[in-house]
Amino acid sequence: MNQIRTGGLKKSIMDYGLKGESIICFAGEDWWYHHPHSKNHILRRLARDNKVLFVNSLTLGLPSVSNKDFFLKISRKLKSYLRWLRRVPDGLYVMTPIVLPFFGSRALRWINQHLLLIQMRLAMFFLGIRNPILWVAIPSAADVAQRLQTKILLYQVSDKYDANEDSALSRDVIRTLDQRLKNLADVVMYSGRKLFEESHVPHRYFLEQAVDFAHFAEPAPEAAPDAVVIPHPVLGYLGALDYVMDVPLIEEVAKRRRDWHWMLVGLRSNLVRIDAPNVHFLGPKPYSELPAYVRQT
Known part of the structure; x- marks a missing residue:
């Protein structure tokens, strides 16, 4: 942890001690539209000394057509697809892989798995990423996570995914994907204490939610x-x-x-x-x- 002093206030710059690695994160949000989550902040810092690819949310399936946000979500996702792979000023790369927004059937998941693998391997080749640290934060990435050759697989559980009211995807399917990732992962991180305490995964850790102290400590x-x-x-x-x-x-x-x-x-x-x-x-x-x-x- 390094410290600097600004206006009489000590601010901390986190040094994660990770350098020269390749990191791929399958996020649960879209870099271009959603508010930055903890992953965004951490990966921005890691990108200073590592090669980072942030993969926008694969979604947990579309909401029902009756949902008031249905067309809004479709519009945002299509615009995100058009950007596909971009480098952002923070030094990392952001990718929106093109997939079918349906994960309810095995056949469609098989198609998505191969669509994803082709795009991921192309992006990894282009960026020079090999044997990455894989950070997964959404259950729908389970199929592709199982096929990628990785140094370590980290699964972050930040919600009770099968209780998601914003998706028409079956709860049984979500639970199956979630459990598969827990079985595959070398490390399972929980950002909610209740979720952590209810879990029986032996290789689990509690990563409590926090605040960007340096950003908010000094009043505007x-x-x-x-x-x-x-x-x-x-x-x-x-x-x-x-x-x-x-x-x-x-x-x-x-x-x-x-x-x-x-x-x-x-x-x-x-x-x-x-x-x-x-x-x-x-x-x-x-x-x-x-x-x-x-x-x-």
């Missing part, structure tokens, strides 16, 4: 222009606004405490609709600007 000099106009007291939220939000609860609290103002910053799903004068949706913001929104809370 002033609040963001669209936040400073929100009256206090302010209840702030930074993150995805989707099906996991308890919309009725927010509506009820907003109705009962009209003097409380909700400042919601992040990408909003069509499922989150609240019409109240004290609930403010400010939309997604660049990560670098988030401290200016925290300043208003």
